[in-house]
Amino acid sequence: MNALVELRNVSVTFRSPWFAPAPEVHAVNDVTLTLRRGERLGLVGESGSGKSTLGRTLLRLIQPTTGRVRVGGQDPFQLRGADLLAFRRRVQVVFQDNAASLDPRMTVGEAIREGLDIHRIGTPAQRRARVEEMLDRVGLDPAYAQRYPHTLSGGQRQRVNIARALALDPQILVADEPVSALDVSIQAQILELLDRLHADLHLTLLFISHDLAVIRELCDRVAVMYQGRVVETGPTEQVFAAPTDDYTQLLLASVPEPAPLAAPLVRAATA
Amino acid sequence: MLARSQPPVWFEAGSWDHPLGTDNLGRDLASRSLYGIRTSFGIASLGLIFSAVLGIALGVIAGLGGPWVDRAIMTVVDVFITLPNLLLLLCGIALLGSEIWVLIVMIGLVRWEAYARLVRGQVLTIREQGYVEASRALGGGMVRVALRHVLPNLASPLVVILTLSFPGVLLMEAGLSFLGVGVQPPTASLGRMIGDGRDYLVNAWWIAGMPSIVIVMITLLFQLIGDSLRDRIDVRADG
Ligand SMILES: Nc1ncnc2c1ncn2[C@@H]1O[C@H](COP(=O)(O)OP(=O)(O)OP(=O)(O)O)[C@@H](O)[C@H]1O
Ligand SMILES: [Mg+2]
Numbered sequence: 397m398n399a400l401v402e403l404r405n406v407s408v409t410f411r412s413p414w415f416a417p418a419p420e421v422h423a424v425n426d427v428t429l430t431l432r433r434g435e436r437l438g439l440v441g442e443s444g445s446g447k448s449t450l451g452r453t454l455l456r457l458i459q460p461t462t463g464r465v466r467v468g469g470q471d472p473f474q475l476r477g478a479d480l481l482a483f484r485r486r487v488q489v490v491f492q493d494n495a496a497s498l499d500p501r502m503t504v505g506e507a508i509r510e511g512l513d514i515h516r517i518g519t520p521a522q523r524r525a526r527v528e529e530m531l532d533r534v535g536l537d538p539a540y541a542q543r544y545p546h547t548l549s550g551g552q553r554q555r556v557n558i559a560r561a562l563a564l565d566p567q568i569l570v571a572d573e574p575v576s577a578l579d580v581s582i583q584a585q586i587l588e589l590l591d592r593l594h595a596d597l598h599l600t601l602l603f604i605s606h607d608l609a610v611i612r613e614l615c616d617r618v619a620v621m622y623q624g625r626v627v628e629t630g631p632t633e634q635v636f637a638a639p640t641d642d643y644t645q646l647l648l649a650s651v652p653e654p655a656p657l658a659a660p661l662v663r664a665a666t667a
Numbered sequence: 668m669l670a671r672s673q674p675p676v677w678f679e680a681g682s683w684d685h686p687l688g689t690d691n692l693g694r695d696l697a698s699r700s701l702y703g704i705r706t707s708f709g710i711a712s713l714g715l716i717f718s719a720v721l722g723i724a725l726g727v728i729a730g731l732g733g734p735w736v737d738r739a740i741m742t743v744v745d746v747f748i749t750l751p752n753l754l755l756l757l758c759g760i761a762l763l764g765s766e767i768w769v770l771i772v773m774i775g776l777v778r779w780e781a782y783a784r785l786v787r788g789q790v791l792t793i794r795e796q797g798y799v800e801a802s803r804a805l806g807g808g809m810v811r812v813a814l815r816h817v818l819p820n821l822a823s824p825l826v827v828i829l830t831l832s833f834p835g836v837l838l839m840e841a842g843l844s845f846l847g848v849g850v851q852p853p854t855a856s857l858g859r860m861i862g863d864g865r866d867y868l869v870n871a872w873w874i875a876g877m878p879s880i881v882i883v884m885i886t887l888l889f890q891l892i893g894d895s896l897r898d899r900i901d902v903r904a905d906g
Contacts, residue, residue, distance in 0.1 A: 455804050484806035497797035501819040507798075510815075511805040557801070564805065 399466075400600050401431035401454060401568065406463035407624075408449050423449040424460070425624035431568070436594060436601040438611035438632065440647075441621030447604045450621070451570045454602065455489050456480075467568070481515060488561035492573035494553035498545035504531075504556050505541030511564040530559035534589060551582035555589065562593065572604045587614055608647065612636060620644045672871040690860075690874045691867055700881050702855040710767060710850070711837040714774030718836075719829055721775060722782025727817060729783065730790025731809050740783070747780040756839075760848050770849055774839055778832070785828060786821060793817050823900045831893035834886035841882060857882050 408424040534555040575583040628641040687696040729740040841858030843849030850856035864875030
């Protein structure tokens, strides 16, 4: 198995503005991680551990302070013009907030078509056909193309977000807590959809979540983040059965409770 | 034979020939008011459009252009806010003369900073929305974000603000014309008419009074339209 995505010693530091005396935030700290072609990697960690920041770095939305990123052998931060657009087609994203991710002034059809418009793919008729095809793929009636996001349920909106991301036929999908804002029953449906799309479209999935159960259900491998570092990686079953890292052990032991409770304990243990 | 300073029709000395009365030169106040509305509306609307275009463009650029561009534009805005409007207007007119286009440009220049500020604030909020980040991840550039996402989401609050600020611009023109530095005779404008009637307030109050009533009514009308637009938009935001 060859590595499709390689993150090597990646750090992201948010500098505070010059007038605020607040300290710097090391959101991501020296992370080395690879994603193999076609795998589903779960990224788990408590709130503020840097999961989204790492995802945004892979999406080339945040520049790493140090370290290097390789996607298919290329450094996305070196790409310009047509090469950058090709990279955008290759790596797509679904965010947690299904409502904020859709422009309230755009119909569902316009939203799904946005990528096709940006990349000038196909004729208007072909784009319309592609929108219908994508709606069908995510299990929505083609008539939804005319509707506005606020008339949809949260689960339906997340399906639209998935359709928009997949309309460009990406190779890699970053799903940043895609089900965290949804009811448990809807969560299961969306997870099932992602699972099916992964199989049908040969996607490589970076699945970000703070929910261990969800990761266990969907992912082949898991990476555990704590305070900006990846403290443990391994095949899902192996990590769940025999975690080697102290923090992972605490995280697994505290499963019924919210994960952040573990943080002060670990700090006390390592101090 | 001209009837000078004839009162409106509902007074004993009034007649239906001049329903709103005549001024000191015997000119019909009703028809002069209509001309005045045309002049004042023209100047106010063009001034408003000029300031809106300037303010919206600079507000969007400040909001999307990054910290340095933002700071530069907002410094200029702050300077303009501290300058007294009337002083700015009078200086501009003193330098450039009191032609109509000067009035339009100067009115635009004293109003734009409010719009720039408002638009920048809205852009900073919209910029943080997930759909903007999603658009960037799809490959959309800043121009696309501005045209397809920011401006459409700004449109409804802007329509309300522009409607509500129209009377203010109208009054600005009226004020300048009243002071005698705005529209020059013989062109009729509402402010000019009030200014002309100022000397006859005791004997023929209607010469200044009729155009004043017209201004009050126009102001009220725009206020009502603006308020109902705002209500409508709020309802939509809830749905
Ligand atoms: N744009 C930013 N500017 C400054 N600090 C930021 C920014 N984005 C994130 N941070 C900080 O970086 C740290 C990591 O944030 P991040 O959003 O990556 O965490 P997360 O693991 O995704 O958390 P959550 O589960 O709450 O989404 C946090 O301390 C956060 O406050
Ligand atoms: Mg996050």
